[in-house]
Amino acid sequence: MSNTILKLGIFGFGCVGQGLHNVLSQTKGINATIEKICIKHPNKKRSLDASFFTTNPSDILDNPNIDVVVELIDDSDAAYHIVKEALIKGKAVVSANKKLIAEHLEELLFLQSKHETPLLYEGSVCGSIPIIRNLEEYYDNDLLSSVSGIFNGSTNYILSKMRHDGLDFEVALKEAQDKGFAESDPSLDVGGFDAKYKLCITLLHAFGLLVRPENILNIGIQNLSDQDVNYASQNNQNIKLVVHGQKQGQHISAFVIPTFVSADNPLTNVHNEFNGIVLESAFANQQFFGGKGAGSDPTGSAVLSDISALTYGYKYEYKKLHQNTVVTYSTKQLLEVYVRYQDKNAVQWADFESINQRFESKSYNYVIGTVYLEQLLQEEWALNPTISIVLKSIVGEAIHDVAEQNKDAVLESA
Amino acid sequence: MSNTILKLGIFGFGCVGQGLHNVLSQTKGINATIEKICIKHPNKKRSLDASFFTTNPSDILDNPNIDVVVELIDDSDAAYHIVKEALIKGKAVVSANKKLIAEHLEELLFLQSKHETPLLYEGSVCGSIPIIRNLEEYYDNDLLSSVSGIFNGSTNYILSKMRHDGLDFEVALKEAQDKGFAESDPSLDVGGFDAKYKLCITLLHAFGLLVRPENILNIGIQNLSDQDVNYASQNNQNIKLVVHGQKQGQHISAFVIPTFVSADNPLTNVHNEFNGIVLESAFANQQFFGGKGAGSDPTGSAVLSDISALTYGYKYEYKKLHQNTVVTYSTKQLLEVYVRYQDKNAVQWADFESINQRFESKSYNYVIGTVYLEQLLQEEWALNPTISIVLKSIVGEAIHDVAEQNKDAVLESA
Numbered sequence: 001m002s003n004t005i006l007k008l009g010i011f012g013f014g015c016v017g018q019g020l021h022n023v024l025s026q027t028k029g030i031n032a033t034i035e036k037i038c039i040k041h042p043n044k045k046r047s048l049d050a051s052f053f054t055t056n057p058s059d060i061l062d063n064p065n066i067d068v069v070v071e072l073i074d075d076s077d078a079a080y081h082i083v084k085e086a087l088i089k090g091k092a093v094v095s096a097n098k099k100l101i102a103e104h105l106e107e108l109l110f111l112q113s114k115h116e117t118p119l120l121y122e123g124s125v126c127g128s129i130p131i132i133r134n135l136e137e138y139y140d141n142d143l144l145s146s147v148s149g150i151f152n153g154s155t156n157y158i159l160s161k162m163r164h165d166g167l168d169f170e171v172a173l174k175e176a177q178d179k180g181f182a183e184s185d186p187s188l189d190v191g192g193f194d195a196k197y198k199l200c201i202t203l204l205h206a207f208g209l210l211v212r213p214e215n216i217l218n219i220g221i222q223n224l225s226d227q228d229v230n231y232a233s234q235n236n237q238n239i240k241l242v243v244h245g246q247k248q249g250q251h252i253s254a255f256v257i258p259t260f261v262s263a264d265n266p267l268t269n270v271h272n273e274f275n276g277i278v279l280e281s282a283f284a285n286q287q288f289f290g291g292k293g294a295g296s297d298p299t300g301s302a303v304l305s306d307i308s309a310l311t312y313g314y315k316y317e318y319k320k321l322h323q324n325t326v327v328t329y330s331t332k333q334l335l336e337v338y339v340r341y342q343d344k345n346a347v348q349w350a351d352f353e354s355i356n357q358r359f360e361s362k363s364y365n366y367v368i369g370t371v372y373l374e375q376l377l378q379e380e381w382a383l384n385p386t387i388s389i390v391l392k393s394i395v396g397e398a399i400h401d402v403a404e405q406n407k408d409a410v411l412e413s414a
Numbered sequence: 415m416s417n418t419i420l421k422l423g424i425f426g427f428g429c430v431g432q433g434l435h436n437v438l439s440q441t442k443g444i445n446a447t448i449e450k451i452c453i454k455h456p457n458k459k460r461s462l463d464a465s466f467f468t469t470n471p472s473d474i475l476d477n478p479n480i481d482v483v484v485e486l487i488d489d490s491d492a493a494y495h496i497v498k499e500a501l502i503k504g505k506a507v508v509s510a511n512k513k514l515i516a517e518h519l520e521e522l523l524f525l526q527s528k529h530e531t532p533l534l535y536e537g538s539v540c541g542s543i544p545i546i547r548n549l550e551e552y553y554d555n556d557l558l559s560s561v562s563g564i565f566n567g568s569t570n571y572i573l574s575k576m577r578h579d580g581l582d583f584e585v586a587l588k589e590a591q592d593k594g595f596a597e598s599d600p601s602l603d604v605g606g607f608d609a610k611y612k613l614c615i616t617l618l619h620a621f622g623l624l625v626r627p628e629n630i631l632n633i634g635i636q637n638l639s640d641q642d643v644n645y646a647s648q649n650n651q652n653i654k655l656v657v658h659g660q661k662q663g664q665h666i667s668a669f670v671i672p673t674f675v676s677a678d679n680p681l682t683n684v685h686n687e688f689n690g691i692v693l694e695s696a697f698a699n700q701q702f703f704g705g706k707g708a709g710s711d712p713t714g715s716a717v718l719s720d721i722s723a724l725t726y727g728y729k730y731e732y733k734k735l736h737q738n739t740v741v742t743y744s745t746k747q748l749l750e751v752y753v754r755y756q757d758k759n760a761v762q763w764a765d766f767e768s769i770n771q772r773f774e775s776k777s778y779n780y781v782i783g784t785v786y787l788e789q790l791l792q793e794e795w796a797l798n799p800t801i802s803i804v805l806k807s808i809v810g811e812a813i814h815d816v817a818e819q820n821k822d823a824v825l826e827s828a
Contacts, residue, residue, distance in 0.1 A: 023696050027557060029739065128699045130552040137551060137728075138544040138719055143441060266704060269683045282437055282718055283711035285542045290680060290702035297697035304696055305552055312733070314551075319726075325443065 006032040006311055009060030009091075011082055012072035013037050015296030016096075016303060018047065020070070023304060030304070031311045032068070036060050061085050068310055070303060071095040080104060087111040087119060094306040096123030096299050099188075102197035102213050105204060109318065118315030120306035125198040126151055126275040127298030129291040130305065135205035135279075136316055143282035147206045147245040151198040151256075153273035153293040154182040154189040155221050155241045160271045162229050163238060169224065180295060181273045192218035192241060192256040199243040199254055206245055208320030209252050211329045217377045218256040223388040227364050228340055232260055232390075238268050239390055246333065246394060250326060253333035255373055259391040260338070266290075331374035334395035340366040342386040351375040370395055420446040420725055423474030423505075425496055426486035427451050429710030430510075430717060432461065434484070437718060444718070445725045446482070450474050475499050482724055484717060485509040494518060501525040501533060508720040510537030510713050513602070516611035516627050519618060523732065532729030534720035539612040540565055540689040541712030543705040544719065549619035549693075550730055557696035561620045561659040565612040565670075567687035567707040568596040568603040569635050569655045574685045576643050577652060583638065594709060595687045606632035606655060606670040613657040613668055620659055622734030623666050625743045631791045632670040637802040641778050642754055646674055646804075652682050653804055660747065660808060664740060667747035669787055673805040674752070680704075745788035748809035754780040756800040765789040784809055 008024075010017050021034055034052065042055050060066055061082070069086035071079050076099040083100065086093045088111065095101065101108065101121050112119050122132050126149070135144075150156050154176045161172035173190065176182045188194045196218040203209045221241050232239045242259035245252060261268045266288040270276035275293025280286050292298040334353060341347050342365070349355075357368040376382045382389060424431050435448055448466065456469050474480055475496070483500035485493050490513040497514065500507045502525065509515065515522065515535050526533050536546050540563070549558075564570050568590045575586035587604065590596045602608045610632040617623045635655050646653045656673035659666060675682045680702035684690035689707025694700050706712040748767060755761050758779070763769070771782040790796045796803060 019697060023557065027696075029557060029737065128695070128697075129701055130548060133552050134544060134548065137723075138547050143437065143443060143718070266683075269680075281542070281715060282441075283433060283542075283715045285712055285715040286705060287543055288702075288704040290704070291700060298699055301695060301697045301699040304557070309551075323443065 004031065004311070006067045006307065007035040007065050008032055008068050008070055008307065009035055009063060009066040010037045010070045010072060011057070011060070011079075012074070013039050013046070013053075014072065016072050016300045019296060019300040020072075020303060021048065023300070030308050032307050035066050036063065057082060057085075061089055061091075066091065068092045068094065068307065070307065071097060072303070073097075076100040076103075083108070083119065084111065087115050087117055090115050090117050092117050092310050093119045094303055094310070095119065095121050096303055097121075098124040098194065098197040098201060102200035105200065106210055109321075112315070118310065120309060120314070120316065121201070122306050123299045123302030125201050126277060126289075127153070127291060127293040127295070128301040129275060129277065129289045129293070130302075131202065131277050131289060132205050132316075133309075134289070135202065136319065139206070139279065139281060144206055144279060145247050146280040147202055147243075147277065148267070149243055149277035150240050150267055150270045150275050151195040151202075151243045151277075151293065152189055152192075152241060153275055153295070154186075155192075155195070156270065156275070156293075157181050157273045158190070159221060159224075159239055159241065162224070162226070163233070164271075166226075168226070169222070176273075179273070190222045191220035193220075195241060195243050195256045199245060199256060202243070203245050203252065203254055204318065204321065205316070206320070207247055207252050207327050208318070208323055209254075209327050209329060210321070211254065215329065216254050216256070217331075217373060219258060219376070219382060219389050220256075221258055223385055224258060224390075225340070225388065228258075228338075228388050228390060231338070231366070235260065237262050240267055240270070242267065242391070244394065247327070248396070250328060251330040251332075252327050253330050253373060255333075255376075257389065257391045331372070331377055333373040334370050335373055335376070336368065336370050336392040336395050338366055338368055338390045338392055340364070340388045346381055346384050346387060348379055348381050351379060368392060418445065418725070420481050420721065421449040421479050422446055422482050422484055422721065423449055423477060423480040424451045424484045424486060425471070425474070425493075426488070427453050427460070427467075428486065428488075430486050430714045433710060433714040434486075434717060435462065437714070444722050446721050449480050450477065471496060471499075475503055475505075480505065482506045482508065482721065484721070485511060486717070487511075490514040490517075497522070497533065498525065501529050501531055504529050504531050506531050506724050507533045508717055508724070509533065509535050510717055511535075512538040512608065512611040512615060516614035519614065520624055523735075526729070532724065534723060534728070534730070535615070536720050537713045537716030539615050540691060540703075541567070541705060541707040541709070542715040543689060543691065543703045543707070544716075545616065545691050545703060546619050546730075547723075548703070549616065550733065553620070553693065553695060558620055558693060559661050560694040561616055561657075561691065562681070563657055563691035564654050564681055564684045564689050565609040565616075565657045565691075565707065566603055566606075566655060567689055567709070568600070569606075569609070570684065570689070570707075571595050571687045572604070573635060573638075573653055573655065576638070576640070577647070578685075580640075582640075583636070590687075593687070601636075604636045605634035607634075609655060609657050609670045613659060613670060616657070617659050617666065617668055618732065618735065619730070620734070621661055621666050621741050622732070622737060623668075623741050623743055624735070625668065629743065630668050630670070631745075631787060633672060633790070633796060633803050634670075635672055637799055638672060638804075639754070639802065642672075642752075642802050642804060645752070645780070649674065651676050654681055654684070656681065656805070658805075658808065661741070662810070664742060665744040665746075666741050667744050667787060671749075671803065671805045745786070745791055747787040748784050749787055749790070750782065750784050750806040750809055752780055752782055752804045752806055754778070754802045760795055760798050760801060762793055762795050765793060782806060
């Protein structure tokens, strides 16, 4: 256990930065002090003495007294340049910027290794839930078979309000934005991109898999309607935007998709802005982690834990990446999906392996069928705004008795 | 990352031991092989070649080829001697025996330090949920304020069956035993001792506190009746056997007690043999961990993760114990409790700081009042079989509006 006191240089002084300062000044448990804070707007009124602040990044990046750069800014491109330069200059870095990390994962691995300095980013996935550290340290063997979860608080808030308060999508989105759960660009949330960035990071620590975000399917919640939500209710299920990472042999499949979640899945109890993760491991064992995934406090809490870890010399070892078992990314995964459509011709029916159910009426049409992940990834129709797609099951994992389950829904909708 | 292959000597070859063997022989991810297995009954039919087995502990303990002793036997006294001797002989040890560990925690710390060899025991608390490792590694600062949880699968199974299936205590206990969730001596479970041992271990890793089990209050579920369960239902609550560890300033209070759990507490969704833990940390943040807590598979999964951690040279550093902030155990914690009684004279009313509600009828009497933890710890009446005690709130933490909450119950019971 080291007794060095870390000197921090912080980029950004919004809610997270201010909370971090408060906690560090109140507690003696963490051997870290804030040396300098780089801000954009020097004329804003601040709670700290002006001597703390600078607008010149070089006052942190080129300051030999500063050991750790804490990156807390919104702009992922600017953040990328800061993080990269900090690593090159041999400083340890803490960031919670999932977009930056997911998009530059391979380079960031290389920079950490080359400059022998750590980058920690627990706050980038599921806020304060210590999922990265657990995947890295506790599940550090090849016995993990599946990771699934609700990784985006904003969309989960919207879906909770649609289901439980009967709100429309637009109204619920507005509420999430007002409460500060949504990204400044809401399409990142509702389109499933934010969840996908987090999934990318998770796949590396869960399975040792490096995959580019653009190669992962993300179907968001923007096309879901009350018809879909009602269909789920009638089947005693919830629709959640779920990230899936599945290992079968040495093949990993991964995707983000609205998913019907039953009462026996712990994710069904994850409401509003909360996040949750289900891990399936050896001995057919299942663990669940839950906590707040969105907002400045959960992020602050995770950033704080990363700083604390640095005081003990912690770094990610990327154990699974360096294990001798080679895993490959595969999109040859058969999925059973519910597809609601307005115009029958808008769906590419040839993509389906089977159609197991079809319901048609004046106002509401759907099919239940099976389709390969790679088809959904390639085809434009999957993102058509008049079509909604919800996962029923991952075929080969857990095929439900579809006919039985939907009988009532068909009867009631007819 | 080391590439040494660990040689394991295992004591006990029940479900966990056999599962462990299966997993280790199937996977190449963990650099560990089983060298020898010490058993009690040499004539039992075994799935492995006879050359694996011995009845002589010395074949493991004095075997210089064996690096790690995995202790998987039921008898905690015998286990204690094995673990102690193994540590003295410089071998790393994995155990899931909470009674042994909780009762000898101080000595086990000393032995690890003196002989510079690790003892890991993730499986001793909440089965496969990685709570010890998380407390040790992730919450390694003084910002954790509270740990609470359902730490005993058997009592949680019983309470779930009483609440949801209307079973009697005795019938539900029998079911738990038949399913293999209960300890061989059921009083350890139902009396809250098993949960208390786990709490002891947790307090060390959560707060750096060493406290003897006999100094911690444990009120079990053996006195709970359907009247108590109904009272909870009428208030939209569940009764759960909850362990509590609370930090206020440098004082830690800890106790095991049946507790009313509301819908906003994640523990309310922990059913049957599942366990769950709620941590409250900096930034008023809450995390929840859930998973199976009882049965051989979850234990096997945790033991496996400990073995895997040893291949990377992992050991507990007991960081919080060695932090310079000194914490003290305190029983001066005011609790708001529901007390059901048959004979008014059986309760020591002078112990109470206040009585906020009293309900009396021919068949059902209760009070809601406040009492100090130290009083409950000292007094015999708290364990009287005609008296049941359920925690409503920890005063100073979250005082509910008692009058409002119970109005309906009083009216309905009258």
